[in-house]
Each structure stands twice: as structure tokens, then as C-alpha cells.
Amino acid sequence: MSIQNYFPTSEGKLETVADGLSRKVGAHDDNLMVVEVHFEAGTTAPLHHHRHEQITYVMSGKFEFTVGDQTYVVGPGDSLYKQPDIVHGATCLEAGTLLDVFTPHREDFV
Template identity: 75%
Template sequence: MTVKNYFPANQNALVHVQSGLARKVAAYSDNVMCVEVHFEAGTIAALHSHPHEQITYVISGKFEFQVGEETYVVSAGDSLYKQPDILHGATCLEAGTLLDIFTPHREDFV
């Protein structure tokens, strides 16, 4: 992969993943990826797992997350860590935006 240092927002498309859920890939390299995720209230991101480490930072809104056996209600300023292969998902309680950081990058997102 050629290293890229600048990712202008207007050149990154908002991709509609499902009803009420869209994402925009921001900066990334082979080792790390930053993704903006937009939710409408009531949207559910189904339980899933993947081999990537993930940190989620709540920019706005309110969410109920299941991470492994635990459930957390989070809002702006809160963050979560998801280790590789842990089952996790979310329900959006109030419309909002998350910032997800993955390592390594999600090949399926680019």
C-alpha cells in the first residue's frame, strides 16, 4: 500500500450500510483505520465479531453497547475497547456519531 498522509473529508464517500446506519472511512494505513459511523435513533448494529482490535469514541448521541457479556450505555465523550474476536453490537438510543479506530485496517471497508 502506498502511504497517504491526507484524507480530505470531501473525497471520502458516506456509505449507507443499512437503514439508519452509514459510515465514512477517514485516514488509514495498513496498520490502523479511522471510520466515522452515523446512526439514526433506533438503529441496531447486529452482534458480530472480527479479528481487528477496535476502539469506539462517542462523538454525539446515546448508545447501548453489548461487548462480550457486558452491556454499557454510552454518550458523548465515552469510549469502548473491543479486543479481537469479541462479540459486540449496539443499539442507537439517540441519533449520533461514533468514531471507530481499527487495527489493522478493515480491508472490507476500502
């Protein structure tokens, strides 16, 4: 089995997920994945949950995140941890980009 170690951004595809929301999958294998997520101001990622652990790093913009029963307003340099199956979602307050890391990888993204 050959492992891919390099995932150039020029080869990644920016996929529209919904109005005002797009993503580009970066490096990944069966156990780990990184995803760049772009939001336009006012866009909402509805409350949802999944079996994956997730860390979100705010690259730019301003967001209101709900994680479980807590709400946070976050900006560049902030990060959030979401344990498996916790309900979470976000509203973009100022256009920006998030970097999401999942373990294991999201089969539904590749």
C-alpha cells in the first residue's frame, strides 16, 4: 500500500457545500484529515454531530460556535475541540476560513 505524503493546494478542489460555504480537503489518511472551510458572512453550519473527534482552528474571520451547551465567539488564532458525537454548529459573523482536523478521517468528504 502506497501512502500519499504530499497534498499540494493546487491539486485540491474547492467544493461548494451550501450557499456561502465551501471546503477543500487537504492531507489525509485513514486516521487523520485536515479540511479548509470557507464561510461568507451570515452563513450558518447547522447544529450536527458525528463520530469523529474534531479540532477547529480559526484562520480568519469571526464566528459564533455552539459546542454542546456552550456558545463561544471566536476569531483568528482561536481553536475549539469537539469530542465524538457532541452537537455543534457555527454562524459566520465576519467572512473567514477555518481549518478543521478530524480523526478518523471523514469518509463522506473523500
